[in-house]
Amino acid sequence: MSDLKNAGKYYWHYLKRYWRGFIVSSLLIIFSTWCIVVAPTYLGRAVEELTTYLQQWGQASTHAQASLTPFNHTLVTYILLYVGDASSLFLASLILARVTAYSTGTMRVGLFRKLQRLRIKYFDTHRDGDILARFTSDLDNIFNAMNQALLEIFLAVAQFVGLLIVMFNQSATMAWITMATTPLALIVAGIVMHKAGVAVNQQQDDIGELNGYINEQVTGQKVLITNGLQADSYKGFTGYNDKVRHSALRGQIWSGILNPLMQGMSLLNVAIVIFFGSWYALNGSMSTGAALALVVVFVNYAQQYYQPIMSLTSLYSMIQLAITGARRVDEVRNQPDEVNPADGQVMPPIQAGLQLNDVHFSYDPGKEILHGITINVHRGEMVALVGPTGSGKTTVMNLLNRFYDVDSGEITIDGTSIQRFDLNSLRSNVGIVLQEPQLFTGTIADNIRYGDPAAGMDRVVDAAKQANIHDFIVSLPDGYDTIVSDEQSVFSAGQKQLMSIARTILTNPRLLILDEATSNVDTVTEARIQAAMDNVIQGRTSFVIAHRLKTILNADKIVVLRHGEIIEQGNHETLLAENGFYAELYRNQMVFD
Numbered sequence: 163m164s165d166l167k168n169a170g171k172y173y174w175h176y177l178k179r180y181w182r183g184f185i186v187s188s189l190l191i192i193f194s195t196w197c198i199v200v201a202p203t204y205l206g207r208a209v210e211e212l213t214t215y216l217q218q219w220g221q222a223s224t225h226a227q228a229s230l231t232p233f234n235h236t237l238v239t240y241i242l243l244y245v246g247d248a249s250s251l252f253l254a255s256l257i258l259a260r261v262t263a264y265s266t267g268t269m270r271v272g273l274f275r276k277l278q279r280l281r282i283k284y285f286d287t288h289r290d291g292d293i294l295a296r297f298t299s300d301l302d303n304i305f306n307a308m309n310q311a312l313l314e315i316f317l318a319v320a321q322f323v324g325l326l327i328v329m330f331n332q333s334a335t336m337a338w339i340t341m342a343t344t345p346l347a348l349i350v351a352g353i354v355m356h357k358a359g360v361a362v363n364q365q366q367d368d369i370g371e372l373n374g375y376i377n378e379q380v381t382g383q384k385v386l387i388t389n390g391l392q393a394d395s396y397k398g399f400t401g402y403n404d405k406v407r408h409s410a411l412r413g414q415i416w417s418g419i420l421n422p423l424m425q426g427m428s429l430l431n432v433a434i435v436i437f438f439g440s441w442y443a444l445n446g447s448m449s450t451g452a453a454l455a456l457v458v459v460f461v462n463y464a465q466q467y468y469q470p471i472m473s474l475t476s477l478y479s480m481i482q483l484a485i486t487g488a489r490r491v492d493e494v495r496n497q498p499d500e501v502n503p504a505d506g507q508v509m510p511p512i513q514a515g516l517q518l519n520d521v522h523f524s525y526d527p528g529k530e531i532l533h534g535i536t537i538n539v540h541r542g543e544m545v546a547l548v549g550p551t552g553s554g555k556t557t558v559m560n561l562l563n564r565f566y567d568v569d570s571g572e573i574t575i576d577g578t579s580i581q582r583f584d585l586n587s588l589r590s591n592v593g594i595v596l597q598e599p600q601l602f603t604g605t606i607a608d609n610i611r612y613g614d615p616a617a618g619m620d621r622v623v624d625a626a627k628q629a630n631i632h633d634f635i636v637s638l639p640d641g642y643d644t645i646v647s648d649e650q651s652v653f654s655a656g657q658k659q660l661m662s663i664a665r666t667i668l669t670n671p672r673l674l675i676l677d678e679a680t681s682n683v684d685t686v687t688e689a690r691i692q693a694a695m696d697n698v699i700q701g702r703t704s705f706v707i708a709h710r711l712k713t714i715l716n717a718d719k720i721v722v723l724r725h726g727e728i729i730e731q732g733n734h735e736t737l738l739a740e741n742g743f744y745a746e747l748y749r750n751q752m753v754f755d
């Protein structure tokens with residue numbers, strides 16, 4: 163029930179702005195229902211008028227009076243009623259199609275905008291495929307249901323209300339008898355719909371998981387092939403696929419039961435009307451003929467009574483999918499946004515430096531990752547974070563530009579907590595070169611000016627030169643206009659890395675974070691990257707996370723992390739002199755290099 167309520171709220175949020183469309187289409191549908199109800203009476207009248215005409219025409223005494231005009235008028239009215247019915251239905255469906263297209267378009271925009279405001283934690287804890295499924299299958303289900311079911315729902319409601327009015331007009335007692343099975347039908351339908359709802363919910367969640375798995379397997383295809391894991395991958399896939407098959411089947415069975423059940427209810431209804439209706443009509447004050455006529459009419463109504471409900475139940479699985487889709491999309495909408503202070507300050511240029519004061523942090527409650535980190539960085543200094551894998555280096559970086567917020571302690575720039583800065587201002591002043599550089603579809607120039615699309619070619623070229631990638635770019639047939647696409651990238655890891663360094667240089671950040679920028683490349687490229695990094699670091703306050711210690715030998719400060727704690731801090735010489743963890747790490751690496 164809460165799903166239905168939430169879905170109601172969700173649809174209301176997006177559909178309320180189209181209330182005019184709904185009112186017009188409701189009026190059109192009422193008009194079309196009226197045309198359909200009234201038309202048969204005109205047919206009867208036409209037959210009557212035609213008979214009169216033929217009689218008058220056939221008799222000499224009345225031959226002169228015989229006129230087809232009344233018949234013609236009635237026939238035209240009859241035809242006009244059908245034209246009215248068809249055209250008003252057509253107009254209503256056009257309006258509803260427009261409402262559907264516009265509102266689902268707005269839903270897609272709403273979801274996309276929400277994704278941009280979500281905290282990084284959401285992306286870290288949800289599979290890409292599952293997020294994609296909310297954009298694709300969930301929004302598709304919503305669109306299909308609205309496209310096909312909205313008109314049906316309107317029609318069914320109009321028919322149902324019309325039938326109630328006609329029934330109570332004829333005989334209130336007989337109307338109550340016809341409606342006698344309603345509570346039972348509601349209880350049965352409620353139980354079945356609940357079961358179907360649970361199954362369809364499960365089905366959508368399973369589809370999300372399946373998509374997540376497929377997405378992971380497709381992106382990890384090379385790892386899979388090189389490790390010969392195709393059979394395991396297939397086995398994993400069949401597991402997820404079987405789950406979808408089971409829940410889809412269960413959902414279809416429960417949804418499928420609903421229509422035959424309602425048909426059964428309809429039969430029961432007819433039997434009750436015949437039995438009790440005959441008894442009531444024949445024991446009343448009516449003539450036998452009138453009583454029988456009333457029973458016949460109400461048998462007809464009893465057959466029609468469940469028609470609107472049946473047409474809705476035949477759409478049930480589609481409607482249920484749309485309710486589930488709304489729940490899943492709404493789940494994303496209800497996720498907390500990143501916290502941007504209401505009166506956030508513009509981040510000023512760094513004067514003295516940046517401090518981490520006794521920072522504690524945990525991704526999950528009760529599982530602390532950083533245990534009291536204190537680092538003092540002066541303006542323009544380069545700080546290197548080193549330590550074994552999992553020691554918390556990337557986590558420190560995640561805190562510096564507020565991908566996550568500290569649990570306690572604080573990070574300050576010239577004494578002001580970074581939480582007081584406007585988030586956009588902070589982020590635009592923090593440049594990051596990530597471990598895995600990301601290129602976007604577009605030209606090389608577009609990729610370099612990604613952080614500042616208004617940048618002119620001179621700035622793009624300048625950044626590329628500083629990043630040591632200019633010569634390579636101009637050697638390409640299309641130079642800076644070469645099309646880049648992340649899926650069919652022809653660039654090496656090192657070239658991508660250099661382009662991403664150029665992108666960072668172009669934004670001229672005040673604080674720089676370089677995350678393992680030199681992994682996975684040959685020694686020549688490594689030297690180029692090193693030179694590019696030196697260029698970008700020059701004069702900037704920077705944090706470098708590097709596993710290869712020789713890239714950070716001239717760092718102003720080296721912070722050694724282990725298990726989320728700082729175990730040593732100093733520069734290369736002092737740390738070597740201490741002969742501790744860093745010195746050992748360094749000696750070990752020198753052996754390999």
Ligand SMILES: Nc1ncnc2c1ncn2[C@@H]1O[C@H](COP(=O)(O)OP(=O)(O)OP(=O)(O)O)[C@@H](O)[C@H]1O
Pocket residue numbers: 286525526531549550551552553554555556557558
């Ligand atoms: N999103 C997350 N949710 C929960 N735990 C996480 C998350 N990201 C990292 N961790 C955990 O936090 C700890 C520190 O991870 P972090 O990535 O900061 O280490 P690291 O020193 O950068 O490692 P590496 O050198 O391998 O990149 C690890 O135990 C890791 O499992």
